[in-house]
Amino acid sequence: MxxxxxxxxxxxxxxxxxxxxxxxxxxxxxxxxxxxxxxxxxxxxxxxxxxxxxxxxxxxxxxxxxxxxxxxxxxxxxxxxxxxxxxxxxxxxxxxxxxxxxxxxxxxxxxxxxxxxxxxxxxxxxxxxxxxxxxxxxxxxxxxxxxxxxxxxxxxxxxxxxxxxxxxxxxxxxxxxxxxxxxxxxxxxxxxxxxxxxxxxxxxxxxxxxxxxxxxxxxxQLNAMLRFFSVNSDIFLRTLCLVAVTVFFTSSGAKEGDVLLAVNTLLMQLFTLFSYIMDGFAYAGEALGGRYVGARDKPSLHRLVTRLFLWGGFLALLFTLLYGLGGNGFLRLLTNDEEVILTSGNYLYWALAIPLTAFAAFLWDGLFIGATATRYMLLSMLVASAAFFGVYYLLHDYWGNHALWAAFIIYLTLRGVMQTYLGRRVLANI
Structure with a gap:
């Protein structure tokens, strides 16, 4: 496997x-x-x-x-x-x-x-x-x-x-x-x-x-096209939520001033780098998961899920360690602005939380797509996005830019938790 x-x-x-x-x-x-x-x-x-x-x-x-x-x-x-x-x-x-x-x-x-x-x-x-x-x-x-x-x-x-x-x-x-x-x-x-x-x-x-x-x-033919659009409409709406969170994250950082905008942008590169790796394993979940769902091969599907999460957990721990040891050095590769680098130190611990809170959401996205259980994927994204905006507006007046990062980490965590719960239901019904 x-x-x-x-x-x-x-x-x-x-x-x-x-x-x-x-x-x-x-x-x-x-x-x-x-x-x-x-x-x-x-x-x-x-x-x-x-x-x-x-x-x-x-x-x-x-x-x-x-x-x-x-x-x-x-x-x-x-x-x-x-x-x-x-x-x-x-x-x-x-x-x-x-x-x-x-x-x-x-x-x-x-x-x-x-x-x-x-x-x-x-x-x-x-x-x-x-x-x-x-x-x-x-x-x-x-x-x-x-x-x-x-x-x-x-x-x-x-x-x-x-x-x-x-x-x-x-x-x-x-x-x-x-x-x-x-x-x-x-x-x-x-x-x-x-x-x-x-x-x-x-x-x-x-x-x-x-x-x-x-x-x-x-x-x-009409019926076939309707099913095609039914699955894809869930993914489209889920993507709109993702775009809304991403755009809001950038625009809210811009309101905090040029330095914090630069800090948020640089630290988000750590998330982007991790996402490139995890997306590869999510694609494996799409391809192999869909194949086993189509073949009604539940034993292979369960082995796939287990192995994917072993890989995901290992990579999450590895990237957390790498970012903890070399995050500051990575930022210096991207900028030589000392004020930005110094300020980044106040927010780096939020970025360290990204791999462990995000990997489950990436993997379940791939598995849900493979199983065409896109409605569950949309539901988890709607709840997580609502939590993101709710936490941000609740904490922003007291916590400033930290509220933005706290909201983002909660958003990632909630997506993973909800998808794990819903994913177990999907696996049980196959």
């Missing part, structure tokens, strides 16, 4: 780590163009796309869970239908983003703000990259489908190809053809479609025998 988990988790972790590189590469390139407005434009544009695409993460997660169950049942015709439903939904939503690009831009920039120069460059970046929406959302579908088919190597290959193409094309367009911010945007756009092309080629090479077009029309 450990081998099966690691075969999915390790490539997924590598894929997760490469994801932020697309944005980091863009920032690094424009950072050498000699104007801070270029960096601001990429940051604003990147944040807007993160919100748009992150909210549609159900295309990956829902596809993964349902595909893994169909795979466990050995229903190969259904796995193809699921890919068709997901791709059709993703590409349609991507085309809607293109059609609505101007209203989206106006609304987003109204709330984001920024200097006139930053807004001009960000608008140019947005208007180019928005044409990649169908590609990005189609990739979500392919990534989820490959994971559901117990294959996390292909998403890793696709992520690596995307980053290589992005680096080469962006460098060429910016420094050879002097396209500046437009060159960076075109590099990102071309990399996105290169990723889709890679996904199609891999699918045709290894899965074309399953068929595609002969299932197309029957895949879009």
């Amino acid at each position: 450990n081998k099966k988990i690691l075969q999915i988790a390790i490539p997924s972790i590598i894929s997760n780590i490469t994801v932020p590189l697309l944005g980091l590469i863009d920032v690094a390139i424009v950072g050498h163009l000699g104007a801070a407005a270029y960096i601001g434009a990429v940051a604003v544009g990147g944040m807007l796309f993160n919100v748009l695409y992150w909210s549609l993460g159900f295309l990956r997660m829902g596809t993964s869970g349902m595909t893994s169950q169909a795979y466990g049942k050995r229903s190969l015709d259904e796995v193809v239908r699921l890919l068709i439903r997901s791709l059709t939904t993703g590409i349609s939503l991507g085309l809607c983003f293109i059609l609505l690009q101007y209203p989206l831009q106006l609304v987003a920039f109204h709330f984001i703000g920024g200097s006139e120069e930053v807004e001009t460059f960000a608008a140019l970046y947005f208007r180019i990259c928005i044409w990649g929406a169908p590609a990005v959302l189609a990739l979500y579908s392919f990534m989820g489908w490959f994971i559901g088919m117990q294959n996390s190597r292909f998403p890793m290959y696709i992520s690596i190809v995307q980053n290589i193409v992005n680096i080469l094309v962006s460098l060429c367009l910016v420094f050879v053809f002097d396209l500046k911010i437009a060159g960076v945007a075109w590099g990102t756009l071309i990399a996105q479609y290169a990723g889709v092309l890679m996904a199609i080629l891999l699918w045709r090479r290894y899965y074309a025998r399953l068929g595609f077009w002969r299932y197309f029309m029957e895949s879009l």
Whole structure:
């Protein structure tokens, strides 16, 4: 069982780590163009796309869970239908983003703000990259489908190809053809479609025998699409709660002043780093859990849960130890501002609590998606999010920025506790 988990988790972790590189590469390139407005434009544009695409993460997660169950049942015709439903939904939503690009831009920039120069460059970046929406959302579908088919190597290959193409094309367009911010945007756009092309080629090479077009029309029947959207609507609403907590955390930190905003941002990198690792094991829970649910193999499912939580507990203890011993050194790698580093020491213990309070929520998310028990996942997120906002407003006047961190730790803990309780019910009913 450990081998099966690691075969999915390790490539997924590598894929997760490469994801932020697309944005980091863009920032690094424009950072050498000699104007801070270029960096601001990429940051604003990147944040807007993160919100748009992150909210549609159900295309990956829902596809993964349902595909893994169909795979466990050995229903190969259904796995193809699921890919068709997901791709059709993703590409349609991507085309809607293109059609609505101007209203989206106006609304987003109204709330984001920024200097006139930053807004001009960000608008140019947005208007180019928005044409990649169908590609990005189609990739979500392919990534989820490959994971559901117990294959996390292909998403890793696709992520690596995307980053290589992005680096080469962006460098060429910016420094050879002097396209500046437009060159960076075109590099990102071309990399996105290169990723889709890679996904199609891999699918045709290894899965074309399953068929595609002969299932197309029957895949879009009303009842099948309603079930697809029922599962995904729970994930969509859960993701909105996650976005609300994340955005509120950042905006509340900003109200505390520049130093505390910087402190919160840096310490949250510790959470982000841990999440990249745990998401890999959550993907293993999606793929293997769905497979065993589909096959009605309860003994293997229970062994999977046990092994996942052994891995999760070990990694949580390891990261807590690493952050305790080297957290301050890690912060010094990110900044040389002594005031920020000194102030971070007053909040570091909150970050130390993240691994032990968060790992259960990551693992249960994957298992719930694999079992398509998404309503339970949504319920736990609603309760935890309500607790986050309640604790923050209850304690903020007395505890300041510490209240924000206390609320976040309670939010993580409550998610894990509720999901453990609900997860036991799911396992008992399979």
